[in-house]
Amino acid sequence: MLLIKCPYCGQRPETEFKCGGEAHIARPEDPSALNDEAWADFLYTRSSIKGVLAERWMHSHGCQRWFNALRNTHSDAFLITYEMGKPRPAVDENGELK
Amino acid sequence: MVESNIIRRPVLAGRSALGSSITMTVAAPATRFILRLDPASASAVGSAGGFDVSGPINSVRGSNGKLAVRLGPNEWFLIVEDGEGAALEAAIAASLGDRFHALVDVSHRNTAVLLSGENVVDVLNAGCPIDLSDAAFAPGSATRTILGKSEIVLIRPASGDGWRVECWRSFAPYVFEFLTEASR
Numbered sequence: 001m002l003l004i005k006c007p008y009c010g011q012r013p014e015t016e017f018k019c020g021g022e023a024h025i026a027r028p029e030d031p032s033a034l035n036d037e038a039w040a041d042f043l044y045t046r047s048s049i050k051g052v053l054a055e056r057w058m059h060s061h062g063c064q065r066w067f068n069a070l071r072n073t074h075s076d077a078f079l080i081t082y083e084m085g086k087p088r089p090a091v092d093e094n095g096e097l098k
Numbered sequence: 099m100v101e102s103n104i105i106r107r108p109v110l111a112g113r114s115a116l117g118s119s120i121t122m123t124v125a126a127p128a129t130r131f132i133l134r135l136d137p138a139s140a141s142a143v144g145s146a147g148g149f150d151v152s153g154p155i156n157s158v159r160g161s162n163g164k165l166a167v168r169l170g171p172n173e174w175f176l177i178v179e180d181g182e183g184a185a186l187e188a189a190i191a192a193s194l195g196d197r198f199h200a201l202v203d204v205s206h207r208n209t210a211v212l213l214s215g216e217n218v219v220d221v222l223n224a225g226c227p228i229d230l231s232d233a234a235f236a237p238g239s240a241t242r243t244i245l246g247k248s249e250i251v252l253i254r255p256a257s258g259d260g261w262r263v264e265c266w267r268s269f270a271p272y273v274f275e276f277l278t279e280a281s282r
């Protein structure tokens with residue numbers, strides 16, 4: 001079974017986790033100032049890349065905390081997990097942590 | 099005046115099972131709380147209403163009488179013998195003073211199965227994928243996890259050789275049957 005490292009609990013089986021989609025998507029400061037297209041873009045447009053993607057994950061059958069993870073969407077390898085609010089770790093052109 | 103005639107019917111009342119080198123009994127009804135508290139406040143007070151809240155994440159503190167399970171950075175699951183609810187609520191609130199917290203009585207949400215015997219880990223691992231060896235999950239460890247298709251809170255108190263499996267009341271027949279099957 002794939003193990004995911006919860007920043008609070010350590011290595012735990014993947015069946016305890018839920019994925020919450022792409023991370024680091026900031027809610028617009030003033031939503032009413034946006035036109036429909038820009039609002040739809042915030043709500044629905046995601047990068048859907050093949051490679052390293054920052055995602056939100058939740059340890060739902062564990063400590064129930066949200067955290068962020070860098071995951072390679074091609075190999076399903078987790079590069080690193082980090083607490084909410086921390087900046088996204090840098091990755092080089094080969095998809096490895098710098 | 100309305101007279102209440104309510105009979106308490108615990109979900110697994112009277113059940114027990116004996117597998118190979120494992121004994122399963124249903125825990126007596128208990129008073130349970132979920133306490134949400136800032137980690138800084140928890141380390142400042144150390145204990146709340148007699149519950150030791152100083153343990154790290156995924157640990158259990160206290161004796162069998164008064165267990166404090168730390169489920170996450172700011173979440174504790176408190177378990178004590180049935181019938182102490184109202185007094186304890188006041189005691190916990192008093193020891194926390196004006197520190198911001200939330201205390202919710204979940205006594206009737208859960209039920210628990212007590213396991214003992216040398217095959218406990220094998221039986222639990224039939225449905226729980228975490229490493230339960232002494233090195234990884236020593237006495238004094240506890241965590242929320244899964245057993246088969248059900249969420250459980252697995253508690254291994256520091257004293258004694260017993261384990262406690264807490265689950266939601268509606269999942270209890272499934273959890274009990276799962277453990278019984280696994281112990282054959």
Ligand SMILES: [Zn+2]
Binds near residue numbers: 059
């Ligand atoms: Zn966790």
